[in-house]
Amino acid sequence: MSEIPSELKYTDSHEWLRLDEDGLVTVGITDHAQELLGDLVFVELPEAGTEYSTGDECCVVESVKAASDVYMPISGEIVEVNDMLSDEPEVINSSPYDNGWLFRIQPSAPEELEELMDAEAYAAEIEE
Amino acid sequence: MSNKTVLFDKHVEYGGKIVDFAGWQMPVNYGSQIDEHHQVRNDAGMFDVSHMKIIDLLPASDDADIKGFLQYMLANDVAKLSEPGKALYSCMLNENGGVIDDLIVYYLNADWYRLVVNAGTAEKDIEWLQQHAGRFDVTLKVRDDLAMIAVQGPDAREKALSVMPDDIAKAASVIKRFYGVARGDWFVGRTGYTGEDGFEIMLPKTEAPAFWDALAAAGVKPCGLGARDTLRLEAGMNLYGSDMSEETSPLISGLAWTVAWQPETRDFIGRSALEAEKAAGVDQKLVGLVLEDRGILRGHQKVVAEDESGNVIGEGEITSGTFSPSLQKSIALARVPVTIGSHCKVEIRGKLLNATVVRPVFVREGKPV
Numbered sequence: 001m002s003e004i005p006s007e008l009k010y011t012d013s014h015e016w017l018r019l020d021e022d023g024l025v026t027v028g029i030t031d032h033a034q035e036l037l038g039d040l041v042f043v044e045l046p047e048a049g050t051e052y053s054t055g056d057e058c059c060v061v062e063s064v065k066a067a068s069d070v071y072m073p074i075s076g077e078i079v080e081v082n083d084m085l086s087d088e089p090e091v092i093n094s095s096p097y098d099n100g101w102l103f104r105i106q107p108s109a110p111e112e113l114e115e116l117m118d119a120e121a122y123a124a125e126i127e128e
Numbered sequence: 129m130s131n132k133t134v135l136f137d138k139h140v141e142y143g144g145k146i147v148d149f150a151g152w153q154m155p156v157n158y159g160s161q162i163d164e165h166h167q168v169r170n171d172a173g174m175f176d177v178s179h180m181k182i183i184d185l186l187p188a189s190d191d192a193d194i195k196g197f198l199q200y201m202l203a204n205d206v207a208k209l210s211e212p213g214k215a216l217y218s219c220m221l222n223e224n225g226g227v228i229d230d231l232i233v234y235y236l237n238a239d240w241y242r243l244v245v246n247a248g249t250a251e252k253d254i255e256w257l258q259q260h261a262g263r264f265d266v267t268l269k270v271r272d273d274l275a276m277i278a279v280q281g282p283d284a285r286e287k288a289l290s291v292m293p294d295d296i297a298k299a300a301s302v303i304k305r306f307y308g309v310a311r312g313d314w315f316v317g318r319t320g321y322t323g324e325d326g327f328e329i330m331l332p333k334t335e336a337p338a339f340w341d342a343l344a345a346a347g348v349k350p351c352g353l354g355a356r357d358t359l360r361l362e363a364g365m366n367l368y369g370s371d372m373s374e375e376t377s378p379l380i381s382g383l384a385w386t387v388a389w390q391p392e393t394r395d396f397i398g399r400s401a402l403e404a405e406k407a408a409g410v411d412q413k414l415v416g417l418v419l420e421d422r423g424i425l426r427g428h429q430k431v432v433a434e435d436e437s438g439n440v441i442g443e444g445e446i447t448s449g450t451f452s453p454s455l456q457k458s459i460a461l462a463r464v465p466v467t468i469g470s471h472c473k474v475e476i477r478g479k480l481l482n483a484t485v486v487r488p489v490f491v492r493e494g495k496p497v
Binding site for chain 1 (some may be wrong): 145156157160161162354358422423424426450451453458477
């Protein structure tokens with residue numbers, strides 16, 4: 001069974017989001033997603049300072065098997081990316097919710113977070 | 129349609145992640161395909177390859193000519209197989225010189241040749257062989273009663289021999305590379321698809337699950353199709369359907385070395401098409417690529433071919449690409465203009481990245497080439 005932390009929000013394209021105390025939102029891919037992809041070997045991160053709308057392709061994670069797009073889960077500006085992943089993409093496999101985070105967003109419409117799935121809804125989604 | 133090999137329950141038991149492959153439910157990995165890759169390069173791993181089809185060619189009458197049949201059906205020449213047990217890699221072509229399949233043929237004796245063909249092409253292969261077999265009085269016996277396990281890696285032979293039945297172990301311990309030996313329904317070939325030493329072991333289905341357990345107990349780790357693909361690509365071995373197909377000839381697929389042109393009197397299916405292609409001038413070839421920039425090469429990406437001075441001379445296409453766990457770089461096989469220089473560009477998501485053009489062998493026996 002994959003891990004689905006209860007305090008996070010989720011998308012149907014398998015991104016997770018965490019609203020941090022500083023008002024920024026941290027984004028990564030779920031445990032379920034990393035399991036599906038297998039060993040990750042390359043991450044193409046967005047550039048800090050870029051603005052995206054919800055649903056934009058903003059990042060690519062590649063496993064040995066395949067390349068997979070990561071979609072901007074809420075609109076906003078990328079303010080920080082996890083540079084460690086450039087050299088150690090496998091951290092996403094070992095720690096998808098902590099050290100394997102992808103980027104942080106300054107949300108332009110924070111209320112969008114409310115529309116996303118909670119852990120229970122995501123668990124039901126991937127059960128299907 | 130989804131078939132299961134006799135080892136399916138073992139894959140589940142050993143934690144295999146099951147995917148559909150050519151209509152078969154097969155393990156893609158048992159956790160980490162990169163760990164499995166290194167396991168084969170450094171020690172010993174095993175693959176269930178029971179989805180591949182084993183076809184024995186036997187005489188239908190006293191007039192049977194199995195050798196003549198294979199000399200007509202295959203682009204390589206089984207006349208090279210003079211010693212019992214010797215194996216040969218060959219393409220089977222259509223009249224246009226396109227590749228119907230690539231296969232291994234073992235010569236056991238004048239009345240027994242054995243073919244091992246790909247799972248995805250097995251049905252059409254059998255139909256094609258059957259169409260021509262009658263003329264040579266050859267009978268096809270499809271060995272659905274057998275399973276096949278590939279045990280690969282520097283320690284593979286020693287570990288596999290330790291758990292085989294005594295008679296076949298004794299016989300298999302002395303065979304040279306690219307030879308096989310049979311004892312009853314067991315058959316061991318010193319062949320593989322990883323660039324490492326090892327065996328491909330064919331055995332009765334009924335005995336396969338217990339043998340799988342015995343291999344595991346001897347320290348041979350189960351490996352999935354994911355590792356099989358990175359291992360074969362590092363070894364520069366073609367994958368049917370990706371690197372060649374019915375639409376491509378061996379001459380543009382890095383397989384010209386498997387075409388036996390001599391003797392000129394040997395007529396094989398596809399020969400006249402290949403001769404015409406050669407006479408007209410072959411303008412493409414299969415090369416290896418190593419990506420110098422960051423990224424991962426994948427099948428169907430566009431190659432911008434350059435000459436030695438960096439002038440663009442045409443386009444090519446990646447046929448297979450992956451991340452190489454042994455080299456920690458991305459590698460690929462690509463079909464490109466024959467005049468390509470030592471560098472080229474590959475288009476990945478709209479960006480042109482730099483790659484080096486190399487001979488299509490990246491790793492052999494654990495060492496970078």
